[in-house]
Amino acid sequence: GDSVTQMEGPVTLSEEAFLTINCTYTATGYPSLFWYVQYPGEGLQLLLKATKADDKGSNKGFEATYRKETTSFHLEKGSVQVSDSAVYFCALSDPIIQGAQKLVFGQGTRLTINP
Amino acid sequence: GAGVSQTPSNKVTEKGKYVELRCDPISGHTALYWYRQSLGQGPEFLIYFQGTGAADDSGLPNDRFFAVRPEGSVSTLKIQRTERGDSAVYLCASSLTGRLNTEAFFGQGTRLTVV
Numbered sequence: 392g393d394s395v396t397q398m399e400g401p402v403t404l405s406e407e408a409f410l411t412i413n414c415t416y417t418a419t420g421y422p423s424l425f426w427y428v429q430y431p432g433e434g435l436q437l438l439l440k441a442t443k444a445d446d447k448g449s450n451k452g453f454e455a456t457y458r459k460e461t462t463s464f465h466l467e468k469g470s471v472q473v474s475d476s477a478v479y480f481c482a483l484s485d486p487i488i489q490g491a492q493k494l495v496f497g498q499g500t501r502l503t504i505n506p
Numbered sequence: 507g508a509g510v511s512q513t514p515s516n517k518v519t520e521k522g523k524y525v526e527l528r529c530d531p532i533s534g535h536t537a538l539y540w541y542r543q544s545l546g547q548g549p550e551f552l553i554y555f556q557g558t559g560a561a562d563d564s565g566l567p568n569d570r571f572f573a574v575r576p577e578g579s580v581s582t583l584k585i586q587r588t589e590r591g592d593s594a595v596y597l598c599a600s601s602l603t604g605r606l607n608t609e610a611f612f613g614q615g616t617r618l619t620v621v
Contacts, residue, residue, distance in 0.1 A: 434612040
């Protein structure tokens with residue numbers, strides 16, 4: 392079945408460092424890809440998404456490009472802030488195989504940014 | 507309300523007991539989802555409602571788990587004869603429709619501990 396694999400955490404960086412969190416997926420169909428973020432004490436929030444190959448999702452300085460050839464959707468940010476400390480989840484939704492409503496999540500990556 | 511509300515936020519129960527977890531979705535959202543998140547893992551899909559009906563319950567692990575949404579708004583996840591392995595955070599999400607391009611908004615979850 393469909394699956395998502397994220398780089399294992401935790402990841403600890405200094406403020407203003409460059410961030411990459413790797414995400415690869417396995418899907419039978421043509422999924423949409425998402426990054427969700429969970430800040431301490433809050434619910435999951437959609438950070439960005441891409442619905443087809445070569446699309447780039449972006450929000451709050453974060454970017455991720457849907458790479459069909461490498462089945463990847465890596466999350467990047469050029470200069471992280473302390474406020475970016477959170478748990479990040481990569482996810483997919485495969486409307487043909489799983490139904491548009493069902494998200495398949497990776498295991499999450501905990502990010503800590505030190506001042 | 508302003509967001510998805512889940513009650514209780516924490517629930518401790520004894521093995522073998524029955525529990526109910528409640529989800530109040532965002533007003534007007536027709537789609538409602540339940541996910542389960544075990545420690546160190548990403549959320550796993552349980553069930554999806556469109557209106558009052560369960561459109562997809564393929565993620566329910568066994569017949570001890572049941573969910574209802576009788577009036578198309580509030581939903582209750584019911585777990586019978588709880589087991590220690592049921593301990594997890596149960597997440598609820600809602601979206602305006604069940605279509606792929608409508609964002610799912612998550613509640614903060616109910617942490618269930620079975621002792």
